Amino acid sequence: MGTAKVSILVAELSxxxxxxxxxxxxxxxxxxxKGRVLNVREATTCVHRAIREAEKSAGxxxxxxxxxxxxxHLKGELQVGKAQVSHSARIVTDYDVGRAVEEAKRRxxxxxxxxxxxxxxxxxLDGKKVDEPYSLRGNEIQACFWAVHADARVLREQMQIVNSxxxxxxxxxxxxxxxxxxxxxxxxxxxxxxVLDIGAxxxxxxxxxxxxxxxxxxxxxxxxxxxxxxxxxFKIPWESAERLKVDYGKATPVEGPADDWVWLRGxxxxxxxxxxxxxxxxxxxxxxxxxxxxxxxxxxxxxxxxDLRCSALMTGGVARLTAIENLAGQVLKMPAASGRNPDWVxxxxxxxxxxxxxxxxxxxxxxxxxxxxxxRKTPGxxxxxxxxxxx
Amino acid sequence: MTVSLKPVSDVKIGVIGLGRTxxxxxxxxxIRSAWDVDAVCYDCDLEVMGVSSPWFxxxxxxxxxxxxLGCGGQVELGQSVAFGSEEAVRAWLVGKSMVxxxxxxxxxxxxxxxxxxxxxxxxxxxxxLCVASMPFSFEGISRIDSARRTIDxxxxxxxxxxxxxMDDMLLWAGDxxxxxxxxxxxxxxxxxxxxxxxGLVEEDGLxxxxxxxxxxxFDLGFSKTLFITGEGEGQNAVDDAISQIMGFADLRLPDSExxxxxxxxxxxxxxxxxxxxxxxxxxxxxKRFRKPARSFFGATIEEGDAKVSIGVFLSxxxxxxxxGQSVVSDGGSTGDPEGGSVPAARTRPLKPxxxxxxxxxxxxxxxxxxxxxxxxxxxxxxxxxxxxLDVPTFLRRGIRIKT
Numbered sequence: 001m002g003t004a005k006v007s008i009l010v011a012e013l014s015x016x017x018x019x020x021x022x023x024x025x026x027x028x029x030x031x032x033x034k035g036r037v038l039n040v041r042e043a044t045t046c047v048h049r050a051i052r053e054a055e056k057s058a059g060x061x062x063x064x065x066x067x068x069x070x071x072x073h074l075k076g077e078l079q080v081g082k083a084q085v086s087h088s089a090r091i092v093t094d095y096d097v098g099r100a101v102e103e104a105k106r107r108x109x110x111x112x113x114x115x116x117x118x119x120x121x122x123x124x125l126d127g128k129k130v131d132e133p134y135s136l137r138g139n140e141i142q143a144c145f146w147a148v149h150a151d152a153r154v155l156r157e158q159m160q161i162v163n164s165x166x167x168x169x170x171x172x173x174x175x176x177x178x179x180x181x182x183x184x185x186x187x188x189x190x191x192x193x194x195v196l197d198i199g200a201x202x203x204x205x206x207x208x209x210x211x212x213x214x215x216x217x218x219x220x221x222x223x224x225x226x227x228x229x230x231x232x233x234f235k236i237p238w239e240s241a242e243r244l245k246v247d248y249g250k251a252t253p254v255e256g257p258a259d260d261w262v263w264l265r266g267x268x269x270x271x272x273x274x275x276x277x278x279x280x281x282x283x284x285x286x287x288x289x290x291x292x293x294x295x296x297x298x299x300x301x302x303x304x305x306x307d308l309r310c311s312a313l314m315t316g317g318v319a320r321l322t323a324i325e326n327l328a329g330q331v332l333k334m335p336a337a338s339g340r341n342p343d344w345v346x347x348x349x350x351x352x353x354x355x356x357x358x359x360x361x362x363x364x365x366x367x368x369x370x371x372x373x374x375x376r377k378t379p380g381x382x383x384x385x386x387x388x389x390x391x
Numbered sequence: 392m393t394v395s396l397k398p399v400s401d402v403k404i405g406v407i408g409l410g411r412t413x414x415x416x417x418x419x420x421x422i423r424s425a426w427d428v429d430a431v432c433y434d435c436d437l438e439v440m441g442v443s444s445p446w447f448x449x450x451x452x453x454x455x456x457x458x459x460l461g462c463g464g465q466v467e468l469g470q471s472v473a474f475g476s477e478e479a480v481r482a483w484l485v486g487k488s489m490v491x492x493x494x495x496x497x498x499x500x501x502x503x504x505x506x507x508x509x510x511x512x513x514x515x516x517x518x519x520l521c522v523a524s525m526p527f528s529f530e531g532i533s534r535i536d537s538a539r540r541t542i543d544x545x546x547x548x549x550x551x552x553x554x555x556x557m558d559d560m561l562l563w564a565g566d567x568x569x570x571x572x573x574x575x576x577x578x579x580x581x582x583x584x585x586x587x588x589x590g591l592v593e594e595d596g597l598x599x600x601x602x603x604x605x606x607x608x609f610d611l612g613f614s615k616t617l618f619i620t621g622e623g624e625g626q627n628a629v630d631d632a633i634s635q636i637m638g639f640a641d642l643r644l645p646d647s648e649x650x651x652x653x654x655x656x657x658x659x660x661x662x663x664x665x666x667x668x669x670x671x672x673x674x675x676x677x678k679r680f681r682k683p684a685r686s687f688f689g690a691t692i693e694e695g696d697a698k699v700s701i702g703v704f705l706s707x708x709x710x711x712x713x714x715g716q717s718v719v720s721d722g723g724s725t726g727d728p729e730g731g732s733v734p735a736a737r738t739r740p741l742k743p744x745x746x747x748x749x750x751x752x753x754x755x756x757x758x759x760x761x762x763x764x765x766x767x768x769x770x771x772x773x774x775x776x777x778x779x780l781d782v783p784t785f786l787r788r789g790i791r792i793k794t
Contacts (some may be wrong), residue, residue: 033767033770034773035772038769038770072773131780162597202529219771219775219780221780224766225780225781225783228765228766228767228781228783229765229783229784229785231765231766232763232765232783232786233783233785233792235652238766246427273707280454282785282790282792283783283784283785283792286784286785286788287783287784288784289784290780290784291790294775313622341616
């Protein structure tokens with residue numbers, strides 16, 4: 001449920017773990033801005049429409065679905081729990097790990113916030129990173145989680161909208177995580193990669209290193225801000241500003257001749273106006289440069305702590321902006337490129353706007369496989385938001 | 392209430408009618424004897440010129456070159472006539488405080504002649520207000536293109552170009568109308584636009600309105616100005632005039648399409664026109680056009696006139712006016728009826744809008760206010776590191792954007 005659109009993919013799962021996409025829907029979003037529901041009635045209407053279209057496309061009735069969430073109400077932080085190794089021979093056991101994990105997750109957020117995701121990071125055994133500490137020798141075990149919590153009211157509103165049309169939400173995912181999963185390979189996550197999903201209302205990012213999610217973040221800045229900046233700068237209606245952005249938008253610093261003009265409509269009617277391409281670029285460049293600077297500032301402590309050299313991948317509607325890779329590379333100080341959806345999806349889904357739902361399908365498949373094999377480690381939606389509905 | 396009809400003695404306005412359209416508009420104009428107005432009509436077509444009117448002179452130019460025939464739609468010929476008449480026209484311009492130029496864009500003579508006159512006036516420091524009709528779209532793409540080029544050039548060298556589009560007149564009169572009444576309507580609107588401006592500057596009316604104020608109205612640099620007029624008579628004169636304005640606005644300017652930078656409401660009525668009426672007109676019109684950034688209001692009183700007429704000028708800045716920019720490039724030369732060569736239409740460099748004026752008008756004031764949040768106005772502040780990210784970045788960083 002984004003600011004610009006509500007997207008649904010319907011996938012058919014068959015044992016052992018095969019997946020086939022059988023339907024999809026993408027409808028313009030209303031009543032949602034910057035990851036928040038501003039107008040419940042409008043948001044409900046477009047979500048309902050998207051579900052109906054998806055059902056029609058797939059020829060099935062949707063009984064449950066997965067949902068991704070975004071918005072700056074999501075906050076992430078590294079939570080660490082410590083435990084002394086209790087075994088006489090200093091061998092780490094389940095009991096020690098359990099105590100460390102429990103302590104890491106002990107933090108109480110208060111009634112207004114709810115944890116939505118605990119993302120495990122490497123354990124530290126006597127300060128040294130280890131993936132699996134069991135049976136290793138040491139004195140102190142530390143469990144580390146990148147924990148993400150949400151504003152309970154905002155989350156409840158979104159879930160209620162969906163719940164009014166389908167009986168069950170199987171799970172909720174962080175938008176940045178699902179996009180990160182679909183755009184990156186295991187090798188990239190090992191070597192270090194930053195994934196940016198720049199949508200209409202928000203920019204979600206996730207930083208991977210050593211195969212782990214080191215941090216996630218959301219900025220309430222997206223393509224709508226570019227449109228708004230143009231609208232304010234040139235005193236033109238939103239639709240006209242959007243047209244300028246799409247037709248002439250460029251992220252790189254100002255270049256080209258000073259007399260390079262473009263007309264809004266080109267028919268010289270009242271309301272038609274001409275604009276300097278350089279002025280358009282200047283407005284967009286200022287916004288995009290600031291966005292990348294904010295991301296850089298957010299990830300810098302982790303980059304320095306982990307001594308990480310990584311690259312950046314971008315997706316979302318704004319990733320279509322001309323020369324955005326150049327600007328991202330300059331500001332983020334790392335190689336940057338546009339992300340590509342997996343080759344196994346059809347051409348119509350090979351667009352940045354579909355990365356999110358494709359990632360959710362992958363997560364859903366994982367969730368299904370884990371539940372069938374009984375190896376599910378994450379708590380699922382109920383575990384995540386236990387006590388949530390009673391608040 | 393004291394109403395003074397004393398003319399403003401030191402403002403001499405020149406009115407130039409160009410070609411057939413210019414002459415017809417001049418013939419319609421109600422120029423009052425108290426006004427200090429000097430009018431002339433220029434053309435190269437003897438048949439059109441006819442005889443001089445009691446209040447304006449007629450001069451047929453370029454007779455040696457064109458033998459009193461027209462330009463046949465060729466702008467280059469109109470420009471050549473201008474080059475040959477520069478001395479005479481400049482002499483006529485001397486002493487004028489302002490010039491109102493009336494023309495039908497799309498014609499060869501006016502298309503070539505008007506930009507030159509505007510340039511000379513500009514060099515002499517005389518502000519020029521052009522009132523031009525745009526051809527019907529059914530007159531063909533070449534005529535429309537020619538008209539657009541002329542308007543574009545005039546926008547650069549004039550204080551303002553008020554366009555009256557004949558397609559709008561057709562729309563306003565209704566598809567069933569005959570061509571002649573629609574053309575008459577267009578001419579009426581043009582004369583109304585010009586007369587409104589003359590009245591405001593020349594009359595000492597209800598509200599003080601001088602040439603300096605007028606320059607503020609149109610001081611937008613490269614801009615587009617639309618004129619709408621409404622007229623009423625009798626008991627419901629004000630309501631009728633307002634409803635005509637609103638009706639045309641609804642027809643031509645859908646609410647979501649236009650953001651107006653400057654608005655001038657020029658009101659003319661009889662002595663019975665009260666201040667309450669004036670306020671009502673002002674408020675209604677301002678509301679309809681979304682309270683433009685700057686609004687101006689002027690009213691003149693004609694004793695014994697039971698009519699109320701309202702003229703609304705809506706200006707929208709188009710940006711531009713940068714030095715060295717080429718607007719029109721009509722290459723090639725054209726044959727001279729006398730066998731000589733006519734200078735090729737020159738590439739007209741866009742003149743700078745004038746250092747101080749350009750700098751002041753070309754940029755936004757850098758103001759960081761809540762109202763700069765645009766569509767995010769109703770959302771909570773998007774605060775990061777003490778900055779509201781919903782406010783455009785260029786404003787927060789003080790980046791100047793040429794508009």
